[in-house]
Amino acid sequence: MTKEYLVVDNGSYNIKAGFNTGSIENIHPIKVQNAISKTKDGVVHIGNEYLNHSNNLSGIQFKRPYEQGHLVSWETEKPIWDYVFDHVSNGRKKIHELDPSNTHLILTETPFQLPQLSSNTDQIVFEEYGFNEYYRCTPASLVPFVEFGDNLPNKSNDFMLVIDSGYNSTWIIPMIYQTIYWEGVRKLPIGGKLLNGLLKELISFRHYDISDDPVLINHIKEQTSFLADDLPKFLKEKSKHQAEFILPDFKTTTTGFVRTKDTKITPDTQSFKLTDERFIIPEAFYRPELLFDNSDIASNSVLQNAPLKNLTDLIVDSIMACPEIARPLLSANISLVGGTTNIENFDRRLLSELRKELPSNWFVRIRQDKGLNRDELSWLGGIELSNLDVLNNISVSKKDYFEHGANWCQRQFGFKNLS
């Protein structure tokens, strides 16, 4: 039996998983919510199961194995992984089921994971599932392996600045010759989850209390948010950017949607008009003070005087922490990864902000590929990596693991700037 390659991008919102099927044309991972949920009727669901269970998701509770970006709770993650592995092989019924003892696993984890937690992951991978070979890395370090379909001159993935904005936080990670340049890694603790929290506060104050409906909040964010090109101007004419969001009535719609010209409105339709809510929420990336201003800590004088850095400042910091010769190369090869970067206008706004901060003779460019989905990029990079011979040199096999133990395994993958 030939060796199989399974790539699992274990994100804090979605798990992206799939086999290397040989071709890289039009392959997509299955996406499973990395959560166990409990609907109002008390039924517990794993992964995406809740979607089939009920239309009315208000009052749903999520239990996620992640805590502040760290994979902490394996009693939660294990059933989800079982669900994922079952579905990932189910989609390929004709071939066979997942056989860990004949499978090479490429798994991602957050940068700077607590070493003990990484070690827990290794133990589960080898001792519980029994994968034959294993490679663990950060999602960003898989991105340089992606073949971008952009027809640019001088395209090379040797230098890359990966901006990975996921559910938990945003990482800025310079990749030089396919390895992470750890001194330049920066983190902004703003991600999709935080934006959801802000949106929840704002809508609950101005419109309806939707605080017990996280799915709806996430949906509203995905449907309506965008980044303003110029905030003061947009604020002045905010009625121009109005969108009316129709709340679910569970007859015509179960998720809610943005009203268009053709939408028929019945007298009992519930809706609210979003104006500045649409761009104020993601604006927190560039003005972090928005996180704190409308809360009970706004009167804290330390906070009022604190120097806050926004996404641009951290990116510039990150580039400047890299070797001088690599800096312009990094700014010219920015890659956006992660679900939160799908917010409308994220790329254009970032470009214009970076141009203001970086030297004018540097090229600032975001690597794009229309055909690639940004939240699948890391996974795709993993698939491409599994085609390369170099993988054999960096992987750990089950035999090695049982010979040398978990601590040795941790040293093979762990971040090494502490020694």
Place this chain on the structure above:
Amino acid sequence: MLVEEIPKSTNAKSSTIYFTSTINLSARSMNRNGHGDDEESSTNKKGRAKVNYNVNQLMNIQTQINGASTGSDGPLKSAQQIQLERVVSKRIVDLSKESNNFELPKNFCYNPTHEIDQNKRLRLGNTPSTKKILSARRNLNSYFEEERNLMSINTILGLNYQFVDFSEVEAPRKKKRKVEGRMYRPRVRLCCICGSTSNYSRCHLCGLFYCSVRCNKFHQESRCK
């Protein structure tokens, strides 16, 4: 109680905070090398040695290693910075709260809907160590407390506060002008009621912004506590 904070006034510098701990004794040797003078050891009732940690020193060791390439040194964390981090992290945790947490049922596991080979069926905990991991039910803090390498904790926790950092403003730098230019970017001021830009200063009671007399009145009735 295992960890207690010693009041600031007992020690000279206001910018240093000490913790006393009876746990994590193994980390002591790391701390002792350069800073033996400041470390006080005493014996408590149970006969276990107490160790006082100077958070500042731990941070400084950390920066000397990581900051060697950037060339910046000097004291890292001021009292101001520590207070700021506390406020910021509380707010971030509040915002990130998605829903109430619930406990998983006992022996909860995934049951596939289709037929699978019973022999292949995944059991919970194949070896003692994985059994322990799978039934741990611990939270992140307990892992942080257990971690012996304090430097790695500082690195990991410090990452969350890279966007709120006083140290860079205080420390003299070559490119000072540029740093200042970025630091004093005007903050956006939004009315807490209607969301428009506000031209007034904060409400002196609650610290929120308002944009007009109408909104001020409204905010006093609703948000101002």
